[in-house]
Amino acid sequence: MKKSKILVHICCAPDAIYFLKRLREDFPESEIVGYFYDPNIHPYEEYKLRYIETERICRELGIKLIEGEYDVENWLQKVKGYEHEPERGARCELCFDHRLRKSVEVAKELGCNYLTTTLLMSPKKSIPQLKKAGEEATKDSSVIFLALDYRKGGGTQEMFKLSKDRDLYQQDYCGCIYGLFKQRDIPVQWDLVSFKGRRPGSKEERLFIKEVRLFVEELNLPAKEYEFPFLNWKVLEGKIEVDKEVIPSYVLPYSQSIRGVAKGKVEHVNGDKLFLNKQNVKIILSEPFRDLPLRVATTLISPTFIVPAQYREKLLSGKIVATLKTEFVPDRSEVLIIGSEKAREFWGIPADTLQDGKGTNINFLRRLIEDNREKIRKKEVAILLLGAESLGRAGSKFVEDFLGIKVNLICDWS
Template sequence: MKILVHICCAPDAVYFLKRLREDYPQSEIVGFFYDPNIHPYEEYRLRLLETERICKELGIELYEGEYDLESWLSAVKGYEDEPERGKRCAICFDYRLLRSLQFAKEVGATHLTTTLLMSPKKEFLMLKESGQKVSEGSGIEFLALDYRKGGGTQEMFRLSRELELYHQDYCGCIYGLFKQKKGPVQWDLVSFGGRRPGSKEELSFIKGARLFAEQELGLSCKEWEFGFLNWKVLQGKLEVKGQTIPSFVRPYSPSIRGLLKADPVEKVGRVIYYNKGGLRVILTEGLRDEPLEFFDNLCSPTFLVPKEYEESLLRNRVSAELQAEINPDKSLILLIGSLDAEDIAYLPADTLQDGRGISMEWLREFLTKEQRGIALGRKAYLLAGASSLGKPGARYFEERTGRKVSPLLCSQTS
């Protein structure tokens, strides 16, 4: 007996796969992550990473299906406004289970099931009907397993918390995002490039690091979620004589109402001060962002500009535009190694506005080199989110654990 399990996400899968193995101990179980409905792609990658982690934890082979979003969108066209658990969901189930059935045949499975059956957000009978319909006459039996009963849902949530799994706040598709998400959804649909603080890209990087550290290197890991005051620049521009000056905006710079025209007053060190709106320009070596070492509460619109423009900035009036948002947000810190390690150093999980930051390739090589020291308790490393905004993750860790951390200096972060 070989069972192909269509997997939708790690929280729904963790208890389902555990029970399936207990109920069918002699069966070969194979996972298939086929979820082109999940949008945006960053959310898809995040759910896939967590699914990989639990499958490796349980020793279950996992295959990834195609991310054919356009085809899925065509399949549900005309049903965009359907309520959850309505006709669009039924079409979506048929679509994913039909492809899963095809893959089940490819790998020689005798039975098919899906972790969607575990989801409290899904209609069990609708899923059962879909599974039986697509598998009829195929020679593959659909297993409509109701593991929600008898405290199964509660055990699913308990295991998810215990394993510190990412728990999404909407089913997956763009239509569900707008209907189910509490609060604004635009940040779920926008990517700024790189791994900015609080972004799904940053979270995926941390989760990917955990997957590698635990499963490939056998190192212990522990996560904490922390809240911080996030800052996002929506639009910014600095002009001299109608010419745009290359620049970045210093974190926590507030918005400028309309167009600000200001004249230089003085230069102190590498900072040029202007006569209106608290405007400042910080001169930098080349066009590069600078991380905040600490949150200093200064609230002036500030641009980072290469020092080659110093003379022009000191001699001319500038025009500045800036729109930014400052809101409470959440990020993660990941401790790789023991909390009792002799020394704990931190690494930034996020990237600067210019894209600089450590890469996954660099991190893997670094952790592999440090594996023995980490395993012996001599060193531990804290991968901290939102580090470029005053290191709130590192400070939260110190407050939460009583341990001090030191920055790890490396070429990837300089």
């Protein structure tokens, strides 16, 4: 092929890593431009995760990346009426058509004479379906669609290997909300709910870790991610009333649900802890009023509320009504090690935030990394970004168990 300019529609980093590598090998004289146009990806946090990982690999390969508009409303209108179609069905055809036609417009604007898509790399997608969509999208233009099959000859296996070597985020559904409901074998409601801050195991927590890694790699510092399982805990509903007045409260992590509603009075006091005479409900008086992490894992799971200390007398004398529904969920989080695993000292920083959103600010973390980059390079120190740390120091315990590293937590959720 003569020297050309190729626009590559990119769907995600795992599909792109090997595809772009092969494309560059096969067309060494061509200019390659990446175009991330994927309004089909839901929710938005999932979209950002896939984009930031795509940005990582494009930087590694020296490929320019353009982010398209996240025009999710137009996409929803495009596939309206096809919500229940199976994978590789009519909805997928419409989705391919929508994204590739937009890609053709961008290709023409950039002066590209060829278009292809990393969707061709996905084992979940039909190559004939994609070939048809690409040729239809380009037929009335000067742009030629390249239906490249890089899966064969061990391409799929190499894609998986490259993705694993680079700790790329591995999504477990194609991307759209309809695929989310059909392709996941676990409840999906937590994928569609956002909490304040970056709660343990959330997409927001993982996105924060990925953003920090991208910054670290810009500084040419070593980075390694480890994923680990943990027992997550989430609040579905909770409140505490005194004499029919709802008072401010947080729920202590790992508190179990209350059966129905607990109506009672304080029967025992131990310092700043009040104990009700119903369902082992406990109230912690806090001054200043703030959410608290679970610093030590415990098997004590009494329903526990944290309330402002100013309500002490009211709680001691009033009628209390407590409602609480929580859920314990097997989940996964991550640890990011910035520097060498053989460093002399290990500084730990929580990646997650408390329920009130308090936690490490990314600008603080960037300054810390920049200020200590020479120490990191010399293996004097490594910085560990710890997922799920507010739940019994899960991240620190994983690092100690798996790598034998003792972590010094240098900041928390203050």
